[in-house]
Amino acid sequence: EDQVTQSPEALRLQEGESSSLNCSYTVSGLRGLFWYRQDPGKGPEFLFTLYSAGEEKEKERLKATLTKKESFLHITAPKPEDSATYLCAVQAPDSNSGYALNFGKGTSLLVTP
Amino acid sequence: GAVVSQHPSRVICKSGTSVKIECRSLDFQATTMFWYRQFPKKSLMLMATSNEGSKATYEQGVEKDKFLINHASLTLSTLTVTSAHPEDSSFYICSVLRTSGRISYEQYFGPGTRLTVT
Numbered sequence: 281e282d283q284v285t286q287s288p289e290a291l292r293l294q295e296g297e298s299s300s301l302n303c304s305y306t307v308s309g310l311r312g313l314f315w316y317r318q319d320p321g322k323g324p325e326f327l328f329t330l331y332s333a334g335e336e337k338e339k340e341r342l343k344a345t346l347t348k349k350e351s352f353l354h355i356t357a358p359k360p361e362d363s364a365t366y367l368c369a370v371q372a373p374d375s376n377s378g379y380a381l382n383f384g385k386g387t388s389l390l391v392t393p
Numbered sequence: 394g395a396v397v398s399q400h401p402s403r404v405i406c407k408s409g410t411s412v413k414i415e416c417r418s419l420d421f422q423a424t425t426m427f428w429y430r431q432f433p434k435k436s437l438m439l440m441a442t443s444n445e446g447s448k449a450t451y452e453q454g455v456e457k458d459k460f461l462i463n464h465a466s467l468t469l470s471t472l473t474v475t476s477a478h479p480e481d482s483s484f485y486i487c488s489v490l491r492t493s494g495r496i497s498y499e500q501y502f503g504p505g506t507r508l509t510v511t
Contacts, residue, residue: 312498323486323502324437326394367436371498379490379498380427383436 283307286368286384293391296357301387303368304350311371313351314381315344318365327353327366358391365389395491395501396420403507406477414472414506416487422467423489427500428460431484443470477510484508 287302305313312331316324328337330346337344341362343354353366365388369381396419406412416426424445429437441451441462449462459481461473474481484507488500 314500316502321484321505321507323397323399323488323505326499326501329499369437379425379500380439380442381437381488381500382439385436 283382284368284370284384286366286387288387289385290388291390293355293358293389295359295391295393298354298356298358300355301353301366301368301389302350303353303384305368305370307370307382311379313346314369314371315342315351315353316367316369318367318386320365324367355389358389360391360393363389363391395423395489395499397487397489397501397503399485399487399503399506401506402504403509405509405511408478408510409476411473411475412477412508414474414485414487414508416470416472416489416503418468418489421489421491423470423491424467425490426464426470427488427490428462428470428472429486429488431486431505437486440472474508477508479510482508482510 283306285304312329314329315327318324328344333348335346341356345352365386367386369383398417400415426443428440431437439452440455441449443449443462443464445464445467451457464470484505486505488502492498
């Protein structure tokens with residue numbers, strides 16, 4: 281059973297066209313929800329951690345929010361350099377390590393000039 | 394954050410040989426590291442948790458005799474793929490766990506190692 285579901289799978293935006301990526305989760309007792317950016321052939325780059333519903337964090341054009349069932353990554357006025365795959369992950373309490381991450385399949389974002 | 398390196402970044406080996414991948418935490422001492430693998434256009438799948446000074450714990454379905462993990466120091470964990478086969482070809486990524494206080498536990502990833510088995 282999938283614990284983390286991201287949508288859409290792919291998103292194409294024009295430069296300056298704001299949008300949101302969704303991450304819904306079914307883990308009970310959430311320890312933390314994480315957002316990462318991954319460029320092709322690279323490891324994931326840490327963006328945000330959210331720990332409780334109602335929490336929000338911002339970094340440049342990105343803003344992450346969290347509810348009890350989902351998280352949104354809002355991208356305001358994106359630029360072509362924001363093109364990447366955005367990964368959402370939750371800490372998996374039923375893995376051998378309670379701190380290991382269970383990833384969604386990601387949203388591939390393309391921002392065109 | 395945290396700075397994590399991996400070596401090599403790319404490796405090609407012949408079927409039946411073994412390959413060692415190093416993961417280093419460059420700016421803090423990491424008691425816990427993780428190893429993931431990623432297939433093309435797929436997300437990261439946890440393989441094992443590496444704890445300094447003790448045996449690694451493997452996820453279900455991951456062969457511990459095939460994927461040997463050694464976490465001999467607080468800055469280095471190694472993953473050895475033994476008797477590699479073409480189906481082991483993948484992108485292997487390590488991460489370090491950084492904790493701060495009681496509730497902050499973040500993972501920072503290395504740049505990954507692309508393994509191709511011919």
